[in-house]
Amino acid sequence: MPRPRRADPASLQTLAGRTMGTTWTLRLDNPRMIALDAVRACAQDALDRVVAQMSTWEPDSDISRFNRSGAGSRHVLEPEFAEVLACALRWAAASDGAIDPSIGPLVALWGFGAQADASVAGPPSPAELSRVRERVGWQRVALDPATRSIVQPGGAALDLSGVAKGFAVDRVAAALRALGLCDFLIEVGGELRAAGRRPDGDPWQVLVEALPGTTHRVALDGLSIATSGDRWHAREHQGRRWSHTLDPRTGEPVGHALASVTVLHPECMQADALATVLTVLGPEDGLAFARRHGLAALFVRRDGEGHCTFISDRWPTPALAA
Template structure:
């Protein structure tokens, strides 16, 4: 009788439980847009309070990582000419630790100190009349960049030190991913385990989509004109980021100059890899690695992807058809993760 009563109570509870509610939030942050989809399985989460918490988290990330906010933590560090150690927030130190890891494993081609090169190539505040920088200007900028050469990060306490007064940090290639992960943490703290958080194309997923399946994400063909999907990826419990050279570039005298700068040469990349998509444990690492592997290009990047067990999809321009055709190549880990999609 007791067993029957327990079963009856369980059935009654299940019958009374509300259906899951799909929550959606969107807005602007970090100079781009964000979109969040989350499943409230308990149907009792205060959506307004959750949105306030999300906005507060995004604001906090901006106050620490935004190069466009003159009062942010990174901007204050950049404007300070002192070469003494500066105490930094735990969050800033976390991002720099990840940046150092990717820097080391990418043979130094992921570099958050490329600001001077980004500026002289006109991708900071470029105008259409800006000339191609001279060899001398590039050489001068290279003297003050080099992440492990000009920056020293320590822990306990967390400090960051410049070796040159003019050294600056540019976090655009990793901060969006970090922001995605921080918003995901807000959702988890609210008891949500099924969600997709996206900021400017970088995203992280968990659990199932409203359809009850893995989240299905389209990877754009690296052609700013066509705006078509090249590949669909099934994700759950992973971060994803795509870096491409096809949106932010300029042409002069028939030569195409991308905003993706090679830290070794101080010049825009010249290989045929048009975009790189990375699946990783979180959005921050996916974000950083996508940029690093795009700088490396498919040939060198694939070797590192296989060595590090990275899930990567490279899209390269077909050398025979240039912009018209593309060739897709994936790492073994990417193929493994998508085998059951």
């Protein structure tokens, strides 16, 4: 998972906090000496707005209310919610369902997310999986862009966790610019976006774990970076291990050899969504998708007892970190 390089100048100011069950950090050049309390409030307010709309862990969030609603009910979405949902639906269509915003019932069935049944330790039975899959399908969620509204088709449960965290990074970046800040690096739970430059004029840089114990230094010159994979979140029962990354097309956790995918993109929301898409598609189809859509992606694949890496054509030539 990417992390800021430690060689950033000591003159930079740093803020941190918590959101979405994880942490956020901000490094900024602040020549106008804007009060740090104001900067912190600006970042936290942007994050809190995303949580209030799209967190399935918050029972009063917009997404939770939709998920509980009855069949046929129409819901007018806030602009941010509609933007994230539109992004997820766009890539769902482009990838034949490798990402699916209606995946919530499957997430819970496999023991992840806010609605997971803690009493169920093992994987679901084929009958349970078949029953829940009937509630999943991105085509069931029709977003009307003119009214920013969606209709609950019955039993649908949205889960935007594969997109919302990256979007939150973008919203913080926009809020900081509106506050008058131009040069900063914002990170939320391992997803990052850079704006401007460090005080020494160099671009912001992050370390990306290409192989276990090996990192590459990547310059984020007006770019965002996001990582998806099974190296951090998984469950295990009676010798079977499964990833939190589910394939909406089969209803089951991904079973290929990809350990992680990292994507570079100007927008963190897009990087976040695309990292999920490529992880689900797997090594061969994921690389083909990245090439077809002109994406900068780094893949880490399990190879026997170790790992190997491969990259798309758009990925920058890495510099090995010390």
